[in-house]
Amino acid sequence: MRRLPIYLLLDTSASMGGEPVNAVQKGLDLLISTLRQDPYALETAFLSVITFDTEARQIVPLTEITDFQTPDLQARGVTALGDALKTVAQCISTEVQKSSAEVKGDWKPLVFLMTDGLPTDDWKTALQEFRDARPGLTVCCAAGPGADTAVLSEISETVVTLDTADSSTISAFFKWVSASITVSSRKIDLAKNDATGGDLPPPPAGISLTKI
Amino acid sequence: MTDETTIPDPCAAAFSVLAFILKAQGLKAEGPLDGADGQGLTPEEQEEQLVRAYLHRREQTRTPGWPEGAAEPDIPAGHAAQDTPDGPAPGGKDAHTPDTAETGADPDPEDREAAPPPTAMPGPADMPEPPGAGTQAGPVPSAAPEPVSLPDAQAKTPRTAPPLKGHAGQDTPDDPAPDGTDAHAPDTAETGANPDPKDMEAVCAPTAVAGPADIPERPGTGPQATTLRSAPPEPVSLPNARAKTPYAAPPLKGYSSLRMHNDNGTGLVLGADGSLSAESMQAGEYTIDLSGLKDGRRVSVRARLSVIPRPKDLWISIPSDQNAPLAKPDEAFEQVEGEAFLVAASTRGRSHAREGTYRDDHFALSYDAGSGWHVMVVADGAGSAPASREGSRVACETACRALQTLLPEEVDPVAQALVQDMADSGPGNNVPAPVVSSLMRAARTAAQELEACAQKLACPVAHLSTTLAIAAARKVNRRWLLLSFSVGDGGIGLWDGAAGAAVLMCRPDSGEFAGQTRFLTLGELDRPHGGKSRVFAEIRDSFTAFMAMTDGITDPKFETDAAFANPARWRTFWEDDLTKAVTFAPDNAAIREQFLEWMEFWSRGNHDDRTLAVMVPKEPAPATERTGESP
Structure with missing residues (x-):
């Protein structure tokens, strides 16, 4: 079975403390329960959560939706975006099955990156590692006005901006991520092709989608 | 780098629990005050006397294997609900648990939220003699005195709130229990117990008797009810289940004597070993309300359970319209x-x-x-x-x-x-x-x-x-x-x-x-x-x-x-x-x-x-x- 790997890179720096990180936590719950209702996602989507603050950690390895349990998020530290990119690159290279003559590999992973601030480490060299891991559709989310969209638009051609990092907007973002995953898992099932930015559903109010 | 302010300060909640434990432990250890017959005592003292008597009798009748839910020593039933100072109990005994709501010993929910009780806390069995206890009673009697009759219901004078001492964050004047029974822990403030943990270890004399966990757990009565309600439920996650498939979760780690209070419609059965199982469940997200002993303390536990739909159930089949243009049999x-x-x-x-x-x-x-x-x-x-x-x-x-x-x-x-x-x-x-x-x-x-x-x-x-x-x-x-x-x-x-x-x-x-x-x-x-x-x-x-x-x-x-x-x-x-x-x-x-x-x-x-x-x-x-x- 060809899996659809999904990597969620979540900024858990101190600035996300309080309402934003709680909203992200709830958003994860919402995301997973939504995906469980969708037969395509339930069968094909595999989810991993990588948080980054002063350093990045894969707190949930690539796990099928059926077994996924929402992790506890704690906000602290600074914004090691580069470490996050490096970590996801390593995870992709170890966890995602490559195609071979005998085995059809996994679909290209979807990457959703959410941050509310400026990177505090060297993200440019990490970006190259990230690209070398050949991720599929990558969506960067600037959570609130403090995020650096210029940096994010270098990481991906698809950037969504949350007007504010309040709980309702973050919740809306996770709903949109759920819809994106659902649509993508359905698309690859029918078209037998990796998901692309064209498969993304329109974002809800409060969230703007920029495709470069 | 770590933002220290985000780490919950365990003190507030820990001390409220600790203080209660200490007070109860102290009262129990001292036993009823000699010659105290309720005469000439303030309402607070009467209440304290009542608790002492209860705890003492409980100690006397207690056997090591006392089964849960078995007949318990005579306790003043419903005393927590009898908050009216001048309402004598039916048995002629005014049974008052010291009212913590008035003392403010029940911490603010906000504080509780931020400060779950630390898990490494010494168990109640290791409780030291409360520092404040010595002012009221003699040393721990090696052979406790015979139980005395409970004080008569003489509490006609309006009760006044005992002074609040040594308790941060306990200034919420009233915090009724969710079911409105107003169950309260004994006044912990009076003990002034903020003991140095080192002292606790030094003084503690292991006994067969534990603290709140051994106090009767009638719903809405007694200190136990307070313990259950005052601490936020400890969140645990059960392994995910699959819908319409037999399920068995291993015993929850870190808890003993588990009880299930609400299966929330899952049909889960709690096994003797603490395992949870069900023959078949409907897909959905559930929370299961349990309680269990943790470090000798009964704590409420909220277990999250995800029951995942079977993919086959999500693949519904809708017949195609055979009358539309270009229709094709399915x-x-x-x-x-x-x-x-x-x-x-x-x-x-x-x-x-x-x-x-x-x-x-x-x-x-x-x-x-x-x-x-x-x-x-x-x-x-x-x-x-x-x-x-x-x-x-x-x-x-x-x-x-x-x-x-x-x-x-x-x-x-x-x-x-x-x-x-x-x-x-x-x-x-x-x-x-x-x-x-x-x-x-x-x-x-x-x-x-x-x-x-x-x-x-x-x-x-x-x-x-x-x-x-x-x-x-x-x-x-x-x-x-x-x-x-x-x-x-x-x-x-x-x-x-x-x-x-x-x-x-x-x-x-x-x-x-x-x-x-x-x-x-x-x-x-x-x-x-x-x-x-x-x-x-x-x-x-x-x-x-x-x-x-x-x-x-x-x-x-x-x-x-x-x-x-x-x-x-x-x-x-x-x-x-x-x-x-x-x-x-x-x-x-x-x-x-x-x-x-x-x-x-x-x-x-x-x-x-x-x-x-x-x-x-x-x-x-x-x-x-x-x-x-x-x-």
Whole structure:
């Protein structure tokens, strides 16, 4: 079975403390329960959560939706975006099955990156590692006005901006991520092709989608 | 780097729990005050006396194996609810637990939220003598005095709140319990107990008696109720369950004497060992309310449980509208008998069934007794093309019909020589020109018909996009001449079980162009490698089965092109899978049911339409053994 790997890179720096990180936590719950209702996602989507603050950690390895349990998020530290990119690159290279003559590999992973601030480490060299891991559709989310969209638009051609990092907007973002995953898992099932930015559903109010 | 302020300060909640434990422990250790009969005592002192008496009697009657829920020592029932100072208890005993709401000993919910009780706290059994206790009573009696009668209900004077001491964050004046019974812990503030942990270890004398966990747990009464309510439930996550599937979670770690207070409709059963199990649950997200002993303390536990739907339950099936234009039955079956037995079935994929949309696949079978040609054609309409179900039908039927003219016309005149040439030149030979020509012309005819059809429907020909796979065979001098042609994914293969040989009779259109399915168009046929290389020819003295299938079959059953050419996979597919379920014989009256049922096989992540056409040579047999063709 060809899996659809999904990597969620979540900024858990101190600035996300309080309402934003709680909203992200709830958003994860919402995301997973939504995906469980969708037969395509339930069968094909595999989810991993990588948080980054002063350093990045894969707190949930690539796990099928059926077994996924929402992790506890704690906000602290600074914004090691580069470490996050490096970590996801390593995870992709170890966890995602490559195609071979005998085995059809996994679909290209979807990457959703959410941050509310400026990177505090060297993200440019990490970006190259990230690209070398050949991720599929990558969506960067600037959570609130403090995020650096210029940096994010270098990481991906698809950037969504949350007007504010309040709980309702973050919740809306996770709903949109759920819809994106659902649509993508359905698309690859029918078209037998990796998901692309064209498969993304329109974002809800409060969230703007920029495709470069 | 770590933001220290986000780390909860354990002190507030910990001390509220600790203080209560200490107070109770202290009172119990001291026992009832000598000579105290309730006379001349303040209401607070009376209450304290009551608790002392209770705790003492409890201590006396307690046996090590006192079962939970067994008859407990005489306690002032409902005393917590009797908050009215001048309301004597029915038994003439005014039973008051010291009111913590008034003392404010029940911490603010906000504080509780932020400060879960630390797990490493010493258990109540290790409680030291409260520092404040010495002011009221003597040292711990080694042999506790006999229980004394409870003080009379004399509390006529309004109670005043004892002074609040040494308690941060306890300034909420009133914090009624959720059920309104106003259950309160004894006044912990009065002990002033904020003991140094070192002292606690030094002083603690292990006893068989624990603190709050051993206090009766009648709902809404007694200090226990307070303990349960005042601490936020400890969140735990149970392993995910699958809907309608027996479930068993291992015992929760870190808790003993678990009790379940609310299964929230899951039907979960708590085992004696603390395991949770259920025979069958409905899909959903649940929280299960439990309580258990943790470090000797009864704590409430909120267990999260996700019951995951079974994918099969989410794949609903909605019949397609059979009255709409271009309607197509959701499944099809056909069998044709010639010198070989031809069977084909096509079923709608779950992805279409779920949305009530049409099957895009199609097939056509034919046998011409005059020429002896057997033809099987399968096609898979592109999921993205709105009228592809019609495209696949048109392509199949056109190609099948055309071949019954073209093959006799082009191949038959030279068939004998052609078969001889092929046999002489051995494997790897070039496909004879008449074969290429006839199959290509059939494909071209089908592609032209698609264009004509598009004109009729006034839609772009791309709306009819379909793949095409043709398998044709006839007997030539007791040998089988087998031909094939394909555009797009799907597969055609020849399986000879006796020889253990699988012959791939299609060009893998995926792989090199992974994910880029090609469709039957005139342009595709005119491409430099679009024609000839798609035609295959084979001669065999015998074979087990010749098959054409869409990717709804190849993807789940063979997965890759390499596997499709692997004899081991073919043997498994034919011997252990398909013919286990389906008997390919003309006299099998149940073949339709068998085949269609097999087509419904479950394969995770594979929900495309499925079409499989199978040709099995008939054993030379007397005609009497042939049964008629089924309806």
